[in-house]
Every structure is written in structure tokens, then in C-alpha cells.
Amino acid sequence: MSDTISPPSTHVRMGSSRGQPLTRRDGLLKVTGTATFAADNNPQGLVHAVVAVSAIARGRVASLDVTAAKAHPGVIEVITPANRPPLAIDPDQKTGLFGFRFEALQNDRVRYAKQPIALVVAETLEAATEGARLLSPTYEAEAARMGFDDGERYDPPAIGIGAPTNFVRGDIAAGHAAAVHSIKTDYRTPAQYHNAMEPHAIVAEWDGDRLTIDSPNQAIVMSRGLFAGYFGIPAENVFLRSPFLGGGFGSKAIMPGPYILAILAARMLGRPVKLVLPRDQMYGPVGHRGATEQTLRLAMDADGHLTALEHHATAQTSSFDEFIEPAANASHNLYASPAIETRQQAVRVDIGTPGPMRAPGEASGSAALECAIDEAALACGLDSLEFRLRNYAETDPASGKPFSAKALRECYSRGAERFGWAGRPLAPRQMRDKAGHLVGWGMGSALFPAPMFMAEARATLRADGTALVETAGADMGQGAWTALAQIAADGLGLDIEQVEFRSGASDLPDGGVAGGSGHTATAGSALYNAGTDAIAKLAELASSDPDSPLFGSGNAGVEARGGRLYHREDETRSQSYAEILSRAGVATLEGTGKGGRDPAQAEARAMFSHGAVFAEVKVDPDLGQMRVTRLVGAFAAGRIVNPRLATSQLYGGMIWGLSFALHEEAIHDRRSGRPLNADLAGYHIPVHADIPAMDAILVDEDDPYVNGLGIKGVGEIGITGTVGAIANAIWHATGVRAHRFPIRIEDLIA
Amino acid sequence: MNQFEYLRPASVAEAVAAASEPGAAFLAAGTNLLDLMKLGALRPSRLVDVTRLPELSNVEQLDGGGFRIGALVRNADLAREPAFAAAFPSVAEALLSGASAQLRNAASVGGNLMQHTRCAYFQDPASACNRRDPGTGCDALTGENRSHAVLGWSNACIATHPSDFSVPLVALDAVVEIAGPDGRREMALEDLYPLPDAHRAPESGLRPGEMVVSLRLPPEAASFRAHARYLKLRERTSFAFALVSAAAALRIEDGRILQARLALGAVAARPWRARAAEALLFGAVPSAENFGRAADAALADARPSGDNGFKIELARRVIKRVLLLAADGTPERMPALPASAFNLENGAVAHV
């Protein structure tokens, strides 16, 4: 098979499994508590590791009382920079696009609060915890730099994962000169932490120079190589299992230093080691969404058409590495403007390195952009939906290329209709409910790229006509076990019950990265292609068997369905998979497939999912207490594999957007740099009572170019649009425009 | 978490004796204490588990109309006790507005009253905190203090007391009954929460070894039941501490206020009884204007302790609103979102 995807072969009936709202195949395991998460593994002889973390954000560790820790009953070993065994790769070395610098006790420097400064291993978790406390570190502290004005400001070489820093298209000055209306506005977004329900965890066990790892991971085969590199062993020597993740959101695609320490400890002691990070220790070494400050300048002609769109963002990163939240990029592909300019700067602060967090850049950038669009509409005296329609991009504003498919107009109209947008008063503070609360309506456009990575899969037809399909995919709770199996079953012309789906381990074909909302498209394509490859081989067997009813029909002359091949012209001529295999004397028949974007299509077209989100909020006019009361989203994201799971992903994204708008914020002490709300009591995310009546409309979209299956992603798009929709609704309710997130009561009562 | 001794006394006397050792702490449901121990903010050397003590789990109606509530009664059980909720609806409302259903099912009355401040610096053993470690200073004073005190604070400590339950209780003149090494005594609940002075910020009015055995509501507290409300502003609709809250209780006859009780929550190291405002309302007509005046009086001495000046205006508005709600009358049924601004008069939730 080639590296790229060919359109689906004609012999497979489409949609027998795909498109069905199957419930999660792993649901029973999850609700009965029998799904094995990484930390549930307890191999024979297991010992427990606990990380001791720094209480300062910048400086060096002056002393650690290793003697006291070691004297504690049950403590086996204390690893510090003084006795840490060597690694094959310096943790301060960059190892590629996904390779971040991290702390693995390479020296006594402290670069952020909660940084690992020692690892204590003990027979019990309690002993290790107490051992870590007994280390009683002392420090030579330097003043922490925490704010945008404290740290060094610079022009980063790249933003996000290797994206260009700045972008200009068209003539900005001319755009401003031509303008009749203009706005300039700014928005701040805080540091946010992934806070997946399942903490980062690892169980590591060595057998000679072979390493077995149980750890939640979003990029299993890639990570296997990364792990192997640090220990100087071939990738094949690492066996990484990650059947289930309790959420990842980007934080489990990147190598955290504590994992490396746990593996080192396992090798040092010759015993399996378990390390589970407590919640507060995830506020440092495992990434976060960096805080941003964004400024937008929009210029419009008399009819409300954009003539210039400028989006400048500054994002915080760590003092020693880079992940620049690419917020300004949100303005590249959504609204038509003859001139677009985006610029990004960065500020180095004494905080752990940020990383990709669900819709990195898209979330924070969309928040600011969608509010600015609302302000621009107001400046032009236009309804904000009308304004968006006037600036509808028929082609990609950044590249000028056609879109592979774009059903945003339909998203606007379906969403607006379901919500009841028509007749919304332009001015704020016009609507009240029976109880006297201010009511506001706002909207935002949603946009998310439809990327594909590389993935491989294997499909094996078995003598009884069933099949085994395999790829190292990652189920983060999004439903990969179900959606990918549905696609695989279709590729094989089998019912889903006849397909055994194996995933989540590194000895399987590379399933690629579960990230960027591209996993279903990428791993799904690989699985589908593996299935069609196996079926093609099966058809070959039948076609060349003189006694087969399908003799001479050729690969293209048959159709696979329900475990049988049918002659395309004559339904009465058919043969079961089992029979074909048995007559050919073949026990198993293997097909392989790859998933990836066709480079020619990637070059020719811009590929995105689109959506529109409408929000209703209520605000107490005196008290400033806010509540979102309705959210309606309409999304066009190619072909939907499983409407139940897709809807649940979109709900999840929209709730995340609500959380961004009104709740989430990590607070660090300005002086010490320590996080002050590193737990779920203090770091607010919405509770059920905050989540309104929700609607996620799946707008049909046939995208023939994005990949052979027409699949885009639904994991992240729900956040974009929602944040702005809620902020705009709060403005519409109150007349107050908050220029920071999360919006707080005090913003509304001034 | 440090090593500690764990004791499970069989009687109040044994418990008091066990807790009289320095470094001892009572353990009730542990929903607050254990968290603080895990953080290393509290490091008791001995835990005296009071959860098996007999006779502290009763809600007793006293002759003459008062109530005695054992220190081990669960928050949820008390709020759902029909006779109690009917007599003290604002107390039930405050209880149900606190924490989450799971926590309320576990948390004890004594533990709720004695819970520690949520000041982040108190919880962080690496920060200076006079309340936790006397004499070390107060990192909140120049730190993140948006939710800190605007009344009764000193440079020694600007923390607030987080309990919702205690706010209407202080308004209703509740009393705590205490057992200690020197026998039994009682004190006004308000006095359980000393305000900081210039140098010190004591955690409670209890002496070493003393334990809260019960809470008592005086008979006249029930006379406000027709006009008693609790209102709580918070950052999310549930499972969040108050940013500002207030309890109001009125006795209204012939269109005039015969007696008013008012207390604010989350503005000071103690539930803040607004006696000047109560006095202003004596004999007044229940009106927005009079309630506004009362609110001004209640906040007359307020001043920001940091980035929290907005809390003063917010408190003013909360008082005005809670008085209006109380004047409207206690709802027939517990609102679906207790103490929330998002309730229609009929008690329905705004958007479900």
C-alpha cells in the first residue's frame, strides 16, 4: 500500500458500522471499575516512589537531609543529583519537535516551583511520602519572575509545535486607511492546567535490558522510542502499555521527568517501581496552557467588511524551554480580510514549561478573536451573526486555497434557528427573565484544523471468518476503542462483533498520536486500509479458485459484507470468508494499512472543521452572579463515525469552553512562584450545576478531500467559539466587556 | 504526612484527657483535617477520633423551643431534619449551600464549626502564616488576597472563616457547649472565632483539650422562621466557598420590623454580626431603602486588606438582597439551589 490514502475501494459496503451510535465498548469495564489503568498494576515485588518537589521557583537546592529520609523505616533509596545514575541523553537536550527539556535530577538548579528535586523509593507509599518530607530541603533562592512584566520578553523562533512565529498577508496599512470603523482591544488568558482525572502515573519494570512500562500515553509508539533513547536501549526493548487513559488533553503526549526517574529507580533497585503524581505535583513538570496577553485591531469598511485584522499575542513560557501558546494563529483561517497580520512574542517566567493543552492556541486565541469580532460588529452597528456572515471566508484567508469542505454557513443557520437567535436586540441590557435577572445572548464561530498524522494498522482474517485488527491507538475516554473498531469492521466488511480490536500497546503497529483531533482520521484510515488490503487478498483467493462461485470475478468485481464476498453483478454468487480461507488452505490472512494525508491534497486545500456556538447567560444585575443557561453548538466536521461519541466530545469541548470563560485559572504567588490552588477545591472547573441545557447539532458535511473516509476531528473544536459566545453573552446581558478570563463577579459590579 | 498517634476514646472525658496533650487534635469526619495534614499545614502528633463517642449524634428539641445538636451530627442529616429545618430554615439553607453532597454526608457539626480558614498561605507550609505558625508573618497581606477579609482584620492576619453553617447560627445567637479539662462550659458561637489582634491570630476560642460537644439554639431563634434566609455568592453554582454571604432573620409585625438579625460570611475571621444594622432596622418598614441604609451601617468599618475592595460593595449588595429575600418570607420548600441568587420565588431552579 502507498503512504497515502486512496479513496475507499468499491467492494466494501459503506456505513454498516460507521455512523452507528454505538455505546462505548469499554463502558462496562469502566463503570464496574475493572478497566486497568496504569496505577492499577501491582507487579510482584513492587516498590513505591514519591517525588520531593521544590518550594522555590528559582535558585538552587542547598541541602537535602538524605540521612533522615533513609533512616525512616521502609525507605529503600533516595535519589538526588549526587547519586542519580547517568542517562543516555541529557534531559536538557532537545530531542525533536515533541522533545521537551525536563528535570531528572541532572543538577541542583531549581527552575520552577514543584520541580522534582529528589526521588524517594520505599516499600510503601506512606513511607516514601514521609521520606520525601524528611528531606527538609534548604535553598539558595533567587527572586522569582512570574508576571508578564517581570520576565525577559523575546521573539521566539517558533510557536506551538514548530509553527512560524509571525504571519502577514496583504497590506495592513492600506486596510486601516480604507477603514470607516475600527476597534482595538485586548484580552488576557490565565495559566490553565490539564487536570485530567487520572493522574500521571507509571509502573516500570526491568528484565535485563528490557523495560516494561505501564503509563497513560497519547502517543504510544513514539514515546516508546523516546523512553528507549534516555536509557540507551533499542526501541524494541521497551514495551509500553496504555490501554486506557483517564484523560490526557495533551499532557500525556510529552515526556515528564518524574517518569524517567521512576524508570531509573527500577533499574537501580532491580524491582518494579510505581510512581503516581499527586494532584499538586502536576502543577509543574507535566505542562500547562501558558498565560497570554492578546491585542487585536480590526478595521472595517462602511458595510462592515473587514479591511484589516491584526492579532498580536504574548505568551508565557519557562526560563529554559519553549512552548508558545499560538493564540494569534486563531485569526488565520476564519474571517475574510484582505490584510491579516499575526505576531507572537514570549515572556520567560519561572514556571514549568507549558505544553499543548486541549486546543492549544485555538482555545485562547478564539476566546480573544470572537470577543473582538463582537466588538467590531457593534462598532459597525451590525448583529454579530450578520457581521460574521459578511466576513465569511469562501477561501482560506491565510493561503487563498479552497477549503476541502466548509459547511459553516449551515452551522450558523442551524445553530441560530435552534437557539432562536433571530430578533436579538443589538444593544445590551435589553432582556430580563421573570426573576429580574439580566439575560444575554452571544455567539462565536468555531474552527479547528483537520490534521492527519501517520499511523499503521494490521488486519488478520481468521479461519472462522472473524478478524483481529491491531493498532497502538490511545483511548483517552473519547471512545477510540469503539470508533476505531467501527471503522475497522467496515474496512473488513464484518459486523463489529466479529472483529477483535487490539490497541493501546507498543508491540502493535504504530497508531500515531491521539492529539490534534486527528486520531480517528489517522488511525481509522490505517485500520480501514488494512481491512481493505486483507479483503483484496481474500478476493484474489476466491477469484483464482476455479471451484469458487466468485471465480474470475477479480478484486474489483466483488463486494464484502457481513463476512461474505458477493459478486458485484450477481448477488447469488457469494462465498463466506471462512469458506474461501478453508478452500485455499490458509489459516490466517493478513492485511496492512497506513493512514496519512495525501500530500497533493494537503498542498491543494485548506482543511478545517467548523462550527457556531450560541450561548445564553443570566446575570444577577446587582450581585454579578453569572450562570450560563443555554448552549447550542452546530458543528460540521466531515463524516461522523459515531454520533453518540461525537456529540459527547462536542459537549465536553463546550463545557471546557464554559470552564475557560468563567472558572479556570491557576494562581501563583507572585513572590514565591508557588501555585496557590493546585487542587480541585481551589482550581475550579464547572460542576454539574454550572452546566446548562446543551445541544450539539451534527451538521452533515461531505468532505471528499480530507481523507478517503471523509473524517475530521471533533475533540477540540467545541472549546473554540464557546468561550467567546459566553463572554459575548455576558456583555449582552450587562453591557460590561470583561477583558480577561475567567470573567469574575468583580468585573461586573464596578 | 507526619507520624501520629491514633486514639479512639470511649467517652467525652477520655477524649478531653487525650486531647489535653500538646499537639493533639480531634478527628471528626476528617474532610478538613486530613487534607491539611496531607498538605503538611497541620502536623498533629496525636489524633483523637471522636466519631465513636456516644450521645453526640442527637438532635434534641428542648423544653421551651430551643434545640441541642450533638457535635457529631452529620451536616446533611441536620439540614434534612424536618423539625430543625422548619424552625431554622436559614441554617438548613446555609448547610445545603456548603461543599458538596458527598462532603455534607460526611462532615460533622463540630468539624464544620471548627474548620480552618481556606487562606492558601495557611494551607501552604512553606508560606509565612501567623495563624498556623505564630510569629512567622502573613504572606497573604502582600500576596493573593482577593478573597480575604474586609472587616476585623489586622496586619497579623487577614483570613476569613469559611463556614456557611456558622453565619446564620451567629445571627441567631447560637451557643456552643464545651467539655474540657476543667469541666463543662458554654460560650456564644461568635466567641469561638477570635479576631486577630496586632500580633496574633488564634485559631479558636477553645482552650487546649477543649472540645465542642454540642450546639444550642435558644428558643427565640425559632421566632424568625417566617423570615429567615441565607444568600451566598460564589464562583461556581455549587461546591465552592462563599466570596461573600449573608444571613438575615426578621420578625415582622403589622408591616414593621420588630427584630432583625444579620450576619455576614467570608468577610472576616468570624461570622460578622452586624449589630448596628440590626439596630437601625428596629421598627423600620421593610423597604429597599431601609435595607440599603442597614447595609451601609454594616459595612461602615470595612476596609480592603488587599485586592479585595470590591468585596465591600458586594457585601453591601448582598445584605440588601438577603434582607429583601427575608422580608419576602421563607420559601415553602427549600430552594433547589439553596442560598443561590438563581432561584425564582417558587423555589424552582432558574433554567432546568
Ligand SMILES: Cc1cc2nc3c(=O)[nH]c(=O)nc-3n(C[C@H](O)[C@H](O)[C@H](O)COP(=O)(O)OP(=O)(O)OC[C@H]3O[C@@H](n4cnc5c(N)ncnc54)[C@H](O)[C@@H]3O)c2cc1C
Ligand atoms: C472541596 C471542599 C469544599 C467545601 N466547601 C464548603 C463550603 O462551601 N462551605 C462550608 O461551610 N464548608 C465547605 N467545606 C468544608 C466542610 O464543611 C468541612 O470540611 C467540614 O464541615 C469539616 O467537618 P469534619 O467533620 O470533616 O471535620 P474534621 O476535618 O474532622 O475537623 C475539622 C477541624 O475541626 C476540629 N474538630 C472537629 N470536631 C471537633 C469538636 N467536636 N470539637 C473541637 N474541634 C473539633 C478538628 O480538630 C479539625 O481541626 C468544603 C470542604 C471541601 C474539602
Ligand code: SF4
Ligand atoms: S491571612 Fe492569616 S491565615 Fe492567611 S497567611 Fe496571613 S496569617 Fe496566615
